[in-house]
Amino acid sequence: MSSLQMPKVDSSILSKKDKIVSDIGKIINPKNVLSHPDELRPFETDGLTAYRQMPLVVVMPETVEEVSNVLRYCNDNKVKVVPRGAGTGLSGGSLPLEDCVLMAMGKFNKILEIDYDNRCVVTQPCVTNLAITHAVQDKGFYYAPDPSSQIACSIGGNVAENSGGVHSLKYGATTNNLLGIEVVLMDGTITKFGGKAMDSEGYDFLGLMTGSEGLLGVITEVTVKILKSPEIVKAALIGFPTIEDAGNCVAEIIAEGCIPAGMEIMDKALTKATNDYSKAGYPTDAEAMMIVEFDGTEHEVEAYINKAKQIAEKNNSSSLKVSKSNEERLKFWAGRKAAFPACGVLAPDYMCMDGSIPRGKLAEVLREITRLSKKYDLPVANAFHAGDGNLHPLIMFDANDKESLKKCEEFGADILKYCVKVGGALTGEHGVGIEKRELMCEAFNDKDIQQQLTIKVALDPNSLLNPGKVYPILRKCAEEGRVHVHGGKTKFPDIPRF
Amino acid sequence: MEEKQNFQTSLDFSQNIFKPSTREEIVEVVKNCYKKGIPLEISGLQSKNKIGRNFQAEKTLDLSNYKGIIDYKPEELYIKVKAGTPIIEIEEVLEKNNQQLAFEPNDFGFLFSGESNSGSIGGVVACNFAGSRRFKVGSVRDHLLGFQGVNGKGETIKSGGTVVKNVTGYDLCKILSGSFGTLTVLTEISIKVLPKPETSKTLIIKNPHVKKALDYLGQSLSSSTDPSGGVFYPDYFGKNFILNDLTHDGGLTGIRIEGPMNSVDQRIDRLSKELALIDNEFSVLDSVQTKIFWNKTKNLEVFKNSKSNLIRIVVPISETLQVIQKLKKDDLNYFIDWGGSLIWMAYDHLNSKILSEIKEITKNHQGYYTLIKIEDDFKASADIFTIDPIKYKISEKIKKSFDPKRIFNPGKMYTGI
Numbered sequence: 001m002s003s004l005q006m007p008k009v010d011s012s013i014l015s016k017k018d019k020i021v022s023d024i025g026k027i028i029n030p031k032n033v034l035s036h037p038d039e040l041r042p043f044e045t046d047g048l049t050a051y052r053q054m055p056l057v058v059v060m061p062e063t064v065e066e067v068s069n070v071l072r073y074c075n076d077n078k079v080k081v082v083p084r085g086a087g088t089g090l091s092g093g094s095l096p097l098e099d100c101v102l103m104a105m106g107k108f109n110k111i112l113e114i115d116y117d118n119r120c121v122v123t124q125p126c127v128t129n130l131a132i133t134h135a136v137q138d139k140g141f142y143y144a145p146d147p148s149s150q151i152a153c154s155i156g157g158n159v160a161e162n163s164g165g166v167h168s169l170k171y172g173a174t175t176n177n178l179l180g181i182e183v184v185l186m187d188g189t190i191t192k193f194g195g196k197a198m199d200s201e202g203y204d205f206l207g208l209m210t211g212s213e214g215l216l217g218v219i220t221e222v223t224v225k226i227l228k229s230p231e232i233v234k235a236a237l238i239g240f241p242t243i244e245d246a247g248n249c250v251a252e253i254i255a256e257g258c259i260p261a262g263m264e265i266m267d268k269a270l271t272k273a274t275n276d277y278s279k280a281g282y283p284t285d286a287e288a289m290m291i292v293e294f295d296g297t298e299h300e301v302e303a304y305i306n307k308a309k310q311i312a313e314k315n316n317s318s319s320l321k322v323s324k325s326n327e328e329r330l331k332f333w334a335g336r337k338a339a340f341p342a343c344g345v346l347a348p349d350y351m352c353m354d355g356s357i358p359r360g361k362l363a364e365v366l367r368e369i370t371r372l373s374k375k376y377d378l379p380v381a382n383a384f385h386a387g388d389g390n391l392h393p394l395i396m397f398d399a400n401d402k403e404s405l406k407k408c409e410e411f412g413a414d415i416l417k418y419c420v421k422v423g424g425a426l427t428g429e430h431g432v433g434i435e436k437r438e439l440m441c442e443a444f445n446d447k448d449i450q451q452q453l454t455i456k457v458a459l460d461p462n463s464l465l466n467p468g469k470v471y472p473i474l475r476k477c478a479e480e481g482r483v484h485v486h487g488g489k490t491k492f493p494d495i496p497r498f
Numbered sequence: 499m500e501e502k503q504n505f506q507t508s509l510d511f512s513q514n515i516f517k518p519s520t521r522e523e524i525v526e527v528v529k530n531c532y533k534k535g536i537p538l539e540i541s542g543l544q545s546k547n548k549i550g551r552n553f554q555a556e557k558t559l560d561l562s563n564y565k566g567i568i569d570y571k572p573e574e575l576y577i578k579v580k581a582g583t584p585i586i587e588i589e590e591v592l593e594k595n596n597q598q599l600a601f602e603p604n605d606f607g608f609l610f611s612g613e614s615n616s617g618s619i620g621g622v623v624a625c626n627f628a629g630s631r632r633f634k635v636g637s638v639r640d641h642l643l644g645f646q647g648v649n650g651k652g653e654t655i656k657s658g659g660t661v662v663k664n665v666t667g668y669d670l671c672k673i674l675s676g677s678f679g680t681l682t683v684l685t686e687i688s689i690k691v692l693p694k695p696e697t698s699k700t701l702i703i704k705n706p707h708v709k710k711a712l713d714y715l716g717q718s719l720s721s722s723t724d725p726s727g728g729v730f731y732p733d734y735f736g737k738n739f740i741l742n743d744l745t746h747d748g749g750l751t752g753i754r755i756e757g758p759m760n761s762v763d764q765r766i767d768r769l770s771k772e773l774a775l776i777d778n779e780f781s782v783l784d785s786v787q788t789k790i791f792w793n794k795t796k797n798l799e800v801f802k803n804s805k806s807n808l809i810r811i812v813v814p815i816s817e818t819l820q821v822i823q824k825l826k827k828d829d830l831n832y833f834i835d836w837g838g839s840l841i842w843m844a845y846d847h848l849n850s851k852i853l854s855e856i857k858e859i860t861k862n863h864q865g866y867y868t869l870i871k872i873e874d875d876f877k878a879s880a881d882i883f884t885i886d887p888i889k890y891k892i893s894e895k896i897k898k899s900f901d902p903k904r905i906f907n908p909g910k911m912y913t914g915i
Contacts (some may be wrong), residue, residue, distance in 0.1 A: 007554065013866070016657075023700045031779075058514065072546065078633060104838050116720065116814070117716065117814075117816040118814045118815050118816050118817060119719065119720060119815075120598075121760040137605060140722070161665060162665045164663050168662065168663055169662065172636065172640065173665075175642045175672070176636050183893075188894075189888060191892070192888065193889075195814070195864050196814035196816075196864055197812045197813055197814050197839060197864060197865045197866070198632055198633065198637070198836060198839050199626070199637060199812050200812075200866060201866040201868075201883060201884050201885055201887055202882070202883060202884075202885045202893055202911070202912075203675070203676070203677055203681075203889075203892075203893050203896055204626070204639060204672045204673055204674055204675055204676055204677075205889070205892065205896075206672075207639060207669055207671070207672020207675070208668060208670075208673045208896075209673055210669060210672070211668070211669050212663045212668050216668075222912070228720055228721060228722050228724070229722065230722060231722045231723075249868070251573040252573075252798060254693075255572060255573045255595060256574055256693075257693030257695075257696065258693075259692065259693065296724065296757070296761065297723070297724070297757075297761050297764060297765055298761075299758065299760045299761035299762070299764045300757050300758055300761035303758040303761060310544060310721045328779060333868070338667075356659075356662075356664055357661065358571070358574050358660065358661060359573070360571075360573060360574060384709045385663070388661075388662045388663045389574075389662065389663060390663045423657070423659070423660060423661070424661050425659050425661055425663070425664035425665075425666050426661035426666045427665050427666050428661070428664065428665065429662070429663055429665060430665075432665070432666060432667065435530075436666075440666070440667065443659075443666055444665075444666075444667065447653045447654060447655055448655050448656050448657065448667075449667075450653075451649060451653070451655045451899075451900070452657075452667050452668050452670070454899040454900075455896065455899045457670060457899070458895035458896060458899040459735060459892070459895065459899065461805075464583075470667065471667075
C-alpha cells in the first residue's frame, strides 16, 4: 500500500474490540459478526486492489432494524463505520479503516417486488445490477444503467456511486433511473426518500444521497425504473485514420440530432489489445475505432444508422461495418467489454482511470495522455464513452514495484487534472473514494468543499460514516495553496477533520 | 480582510428591492443580510412567485437584471446562463440550432395572469416542475448539469459542471432543484440541451372515461413505441381544443410520438393497433397541431382565467384512478399528465377539512400534493407543501447547512425552514 493518509486511528476503539464484538453480537445474530483475521481478510480491499486494510470488525446485518441498531450503537460509541456492497468499486469507496466496523450488506440480496403497472422494481441493495434486468426481461423490460461490472456490482453500490455505463447519454446514470430509496442515517434514523411516484415532496434527498459514496447514509432498499426493451438495436463499427476524425464524427453525429444509445471510441493500443484477446474483427490499422449503437423501432434505427454512416464517411472513415444480426452486434462489443482482461495480458497490473471531458476535447486530451505516458514511461490504452464524454485510460504498471505504483498514481492524477483543465470532471462514474480525494481541490475551491462538508456534518456530526473518503485532507490542499488558512487555522474550525 | 473589501462597493442598503446585474452585487446583498439577519425574498420574473407559503421578507433580491447567455455549445449539448435569463430567450437561441429544453418547463403565466410568462431559468430550477415528457426524459433536476450560487453566508459555491457524467462530490444540483430559493441564490446555471425530434404526432383517442384512459396510457408507456407524452382530458375540457384533425369535442386521451418521420408514422400505426382502436375512435394530429396541443397542456391553458384553486398531485400511476375516484366531487375539474402520474385538480372552494382529506388520500396512495394556486383568505393557514416529521428534521439541518440564519425565502416551503 502506498503512503495514503487515512483518518487517525482511535486506539481506544482498537482496545475495545472484544467489547464491540460482544455488544454488536447482542444487537444482531452473533454469527453475522466477524472478527477473526481469517474472516476479515476477504473484506480488506474492494475493486481498487492497490490499497488494503483490515477492518476491526465485519458485521452483516439482515434487516433494516439491525442496520439501524448497529449504526446507533456505533454513533453512540464513536465507532467509525464503512458500508460495503459487492465490493467492486474502483475508487476505494469501501476500503476499511483499522478502527472501523465494516458494514457488509451482502445479506440484503432479494428482489422485493416487480411492479409492471408502475414500471419499477423494488429491491434490496445487494442484488446485482444485472439481476434486475434478468428478473424483468421475460416481460420485455430492462434496467438501463449498465456499468461494466454489472454482473457483479450491487444496485446499492450503484446508488452510492451514481454509476453510469455505456448508455448514459441516452438513458442517464443511476440518479436518472432511480425512484426511491430507504436509507438509515448514522444516528439510526430509518427513512424513505422517493418511492414509486416520479417526484417526491420537499428537498430532493434522493438526489443528494445518490452518488454520496456512503458518507451520508446506508441504503437498505432501492426502487428503480425499468424500461421497455427497444424493438431493435444496431451498431456500426467504424475505423478512423486519426483521433481528430473520430472526434469530429462524434460531434457531428450529435449536432445532427442523433442520440445514440452508446458511442465508444478506443485508441489504437486498446483496439489492438482487445482484438488480439477476443478476435472481435476490429480494424487494427485504424488510429481510432468507434462503435456507435442505435436502438428503437426499425425505421428509427435505420434512419439513424444511415445518418451516422454518411457522417463517418464525410470524416474520412477508413472502414465501416454495420451489424447484420444481434450476434454480430454483440461481437462488436465483445472486444470492448474485454478491455480489462486484454490489458491484464499486457502488464501485471493496470489502473483504470475515470475522468469526464467535453466530447470535443478528446483529441487534445489523448495527445496529452500520450505525452504523459512517455514522461512516466508507463504504457496506456484508452477507452472513451464518447457519447457522454467519459474517458477511461488504462495505465499499465507493476504493483509489486513500489516505484511503478507511485508513478502510476502520479500519471493518473495528471490525467485527471488535465480533464478538469479542459472543462471536464475528476470522475465520471467511478466516484472519488480515496483514489481522487486529494484532487478535489483541483475542481473545487475551499468554499465549495466546505459547503459539502457542512452537509456531511449536518447528517453525521461526528463524521463517523465512511470517513477519509471523497474529501481531501485539507491540510494537503492548504499546503498546495488552495485552502485559505489564516494564523494556522482553517475556517470552520467546528467541522471535524480526520 | 476579505469581507471588509466586499462591503466597500456602491450598494445603497437602505433600499428594499435590489436588482443586481453582477454576481458581486448579489454577494454583497446577501452578506449584508447575513450580517444583520435580514430576511430576503428571492425573485425572478414573477411567473411562479405566488406558489409557496406567505412569508415576511424585509428586502427583495430581484434577479431579473442578472441575465444573459454565458456559453452555449450545441455539440456538447449544454447551455450556461445567468439565473435571471428568461426561458423564452433560451428557447429562442436553442431553436436556431434545432435544440430544446427537453423537460418542457410549465408556463404558469396563463394560470396566474391570463397570459404567457414562462419565467426565468433560475425560477424553473428552483421549482423543478417539468412538463409532459417527464416520464421519458426526467424532470428539471435531471437536466441541471451544474450551478454556481451564493449561499446564506454570502459565499460563492458551485457544484457539477458542464459534462453529463460527473460524480465529483455530493450532487448539490439535485438538492437545489425544487428548493424554492430556500437554500442558495442561483447565479449561473449549466443545463443539458437535446436535439429537437425531427417530427412529432399525437394519437388522440375519443374517450370520456378516466379508467379507460389510464388503461390506454399504461399500455402505451409499457409498449416499445416509446411515447413522449400521455395525457387525459375529461369531457369538461375536451372543448378547449379546436384543432383541424380533432374530430370531437369531448373527453380525450392524447399520446405523443416523436422521432424521425417514417418511424413516427410506423409507431403511431402500431400503437393504434396495440390499443385495439377502431377507425372512428381516434384521430392523429400532425406536427403543427401536436405542438399546439402539448403547449396548451404544459401551459395549463385549460385553467386560464379560472378563479379556482389548483392542486398538483403526483402519485404512482397504479394509484391514480383510486385517488381521482376518492377526490372527485362535482365542483372540481382535473386533467392527467405524465402518462397517468400527475393530476392537476381544480377546486372552486377549498378549506382545511378538504385539504386534510386530500393530504390523507395522496399520502395513503404513496404520493403527495402541492398547492399551486389558492384563494388569499385560506393561503396563510394552508399547508402548501407536505412533509413528514423525519424529513422535516433533516430538511431543517440541510437548510441550516446552506443558510444558517434562515435569510432566504424563510417559511416559503415550511414553517421554520
